[in-house]
Amino acid sequence: MRRLLLTVGLAALSAPGLAQSGQGNLAVTIYNQNLALVQDTRQLNLPAGRSRQEFPNVSGQISPETVTLNALGVGIVEQNFDFDLLSPSKLMEKAVGEEITLLRTNPATGAETRERAKVLAVNGGVVLQIGNRIEVLRDDGLPVRAIFDRVPENLRARPTLSVTLETARAGPRPVTLSYLTPGMSWKADYVTLFDEGAGKIDVQGWVTLTNTTGTTFENADTLLVAGEIGGRGGGYDEYGRGYRLPPPPPGNRPGTETPGREVLGDFYLYPLRERTTIANQQTKQVSFLDVAGAAGRRAYVFRNAWLGTLTEAASADTVLQFSSSRDQGLGDALPAGTVRVYMKDARGNAQFIGENRIGHTPMGSDVAITTGQAFDVKIQPLVVTREQRGSRWRTTMRYVLTNARPAPVAVDLIQSGLWGDVRIAQESLKSIRRSAEEAMWRVTVPANGDATVTATFDSRY
């Protein structure tokens, strides 16, 4: 009889041929900083009085302390988060003091004998009491099936949230569960095709979201929020590794325009047009920006450290400059992410020429990103002389710029590290003092030629 019941139960359980995820109407809001807010509305048939309700298939990384539950006329008595996972060992440990069924198979004849046994201990091995005998499970190495009557409470295949509810009125109603979970994050990825001759860029923007929560979110209404949320130390990349940002090339300026996007206070909202399933261990991309023919230009930048001298010329950085403004630019705010730049080769195939990260960029910004280093444009900075005059030092620098390209190039040559009251006493080309720390020369290097800049610095150290 018992067996029959179990079989029926089994059949009922697996009747649809598919796992019932148990998830209800899902609304998932994903932030940039490995954080998501999940709102899960499930239909529950609650009995009157107190009842314990389980919410399977919540995020495997749920922060249980952030759970809130809303339902009409329902009070919460207590909330439990069980993370004791079901395994054969746990099953046997929980069976200590209880009876299990042993099914022995005769290796010669295949005949089966069935008996009940009480589990006495599970310490390194399983000690059983069978009638008046004490035995160790499978001590003789012969096959013995150990069959348990049921799965103990609190042992789950996945971490499970259970809530004890109290309600005066029985009946079905929607129950909304919301919680924060790490393990989901998103960023933007920009595919940029640079047409150097025309001075144009075509940009496609994709949001890339990743789910490592251990749970698949079925058919979720998904919203992405661009902007920094506090509460975590910065300085980590998307895989949690520390990084230091090099100084950005010249040509960056934050914008002041408002895009036609949904805005919530300081944040931009990017709703996905359709419901989507965010599978576990999946990277998903959805398009959000497609602009053709925006203005883009290439620049060369070289930044020399104070007293930097090189015995071998070094390549200038190749910088791509564009704008996010409505006029001539991409015409949108750009969420933080990676800009990958491609160029067409001689056969018209797009080839990758470098990438860099951008931060959250308001509309109307001027953006300059370093994509790589120029093979043919090189600079050799040299400390020519350095002499002490009274309490101050005089340092003469010489910068030799070479260009192996068949067209002239303009290089932004930056001397950084001008700390304190460093003055330029003499220079062969008028410099722009970008800040107290940096002087910049805009040097034109002729085609297949070179140019030299000399400067004498008057400094305290």
Place this chain on the structure above:
Amino acid sequence: MGGYRALLAGLLLAAAAAAGAQPVARSAGPQAVAVTVYRAPGRGPGEGMDLRWLNGFALVTETRRISIPAGDSEVRFEGVAGGILPESSIVSGFPDGVREKNQDRWLLSPGSLLDASLGRRVHLRRTSPATGAVRETEAVVRSGAGGAVVLETPDGVESLRCDGLRSTLAYDRVPAGLSARPTLSVRVRSPRRHRATVTLSYIASGFDWQADYVAELSPDGAKMDLFAWLTLANGDETGFRDAATQAVAGRVNRSSASPPRPQAPPLVLRCWPAGTTTSDLEEKVFEKEEIVVTGSRLMMAMEVPMVETPLPPPSPPPAMMARQEELGDLKLYRIPEPVTVAARSQKQVALLAREGVKVETVYRVDASTRGTGSLVVTRVLSTRNTLQEGLGLPLPAGRLVLFGMGRARPLLLGRGFVGDRAVGEKVEIPVGPANSVAARAARLSVEADGKEEWELTVSNAQPAPVRFEAQLMGGDLELTSPTPLADRDGRPLWTVMVPANGEASLRYRLDRR
């Protein structure tokens, strides 16, 4: 194999149909593929490739023909590179665009099959060792985390294989989203059923390349024949047959970290403690071979033997040579014919060849150290990257081996490396320490006001004169010398031809003001 694939495709379609999900169109592989390999950004010019850990990357562009069903569908591109950076993927050729792109990190394996079957009905099949009779019962997977398998059967709750019986699980279908090979999938919507040629390109990690130079010095030492290999390596589990292959020289900025690679989790079954009364007596491997079901093809260490390719000096001109093109501020080298970039292999194609390049061997010391005694003299192969000297072409970074002829056989004269050299730059390649030219520095006297007198002496044991260069102290030290000194890189340079079997010396004064 074809039968197996058809079966798998059938299973996948069945899975989609059963799940009530959108139809799935599979693309087993590309019709045409192009691979552009980039050098590891952080690797110095003198560092070789580590074939077990390639830090460069590649841009892979694949052309695939697929039939797209009408309505919403999922198109699965199978057999992409395992090191794919999914967020870098570009898909074009779908007439109505792409709604979303997905990459599932888990591959089909015993472990992922079980994991995806949690809460589902499977078949538990037991074979009697005595009679060979097979008995199959239905079971529902109650737990599968990390190989801890708990099954609910009509008999009750049981484990898998802790009982010592021959038993296994059989599944009805491959769960959706699990593919045998690394796969990128896209969701598309099409008004009608049609065939399309789509292009998929993406950046993949686990590739690298370098130039390997072979220089042959003429007997008089005034000329060399320079040849270079384009050596590229694919450390990925996916190979590319008949690929249009390119390599890009120059520094490319990277900011994305390489993502976790696709994983095929193995199934390692776990049981309850299995100690017995005799556990401590015998060293017993508890049915280990049976219990470990390996499926971790991708996690295996890449046991590629390090091949330090011996590079013989080439005599006939190479039949196929890479062609150089400009690519923005980078240099693109195109292999003119399609080649196969096999999985986990290294390939070499001629990169450039120049005969009769004018060179000079210079013996050089850095005499800026303040010690007295002998100095390290380095042999430097020196030329300029111009047409007049016989070069005049971009030289990508790589290592160099220098050969000379002696006793009618090639002799290895030295090894060095060269960084990226643009046209017009000086090219100076240190190829090893000098054996017959020695230099020593001596402080002759120190005066009360701190002035020092030094002598630098160089001796030449060769029966021919050699060019010698010494880079002397510079910066904030005043240096006076009776012979006029050249200036190089902001430091005084003494250049002298040391006579055959002779010596040369320089006396100079240092003043630390």
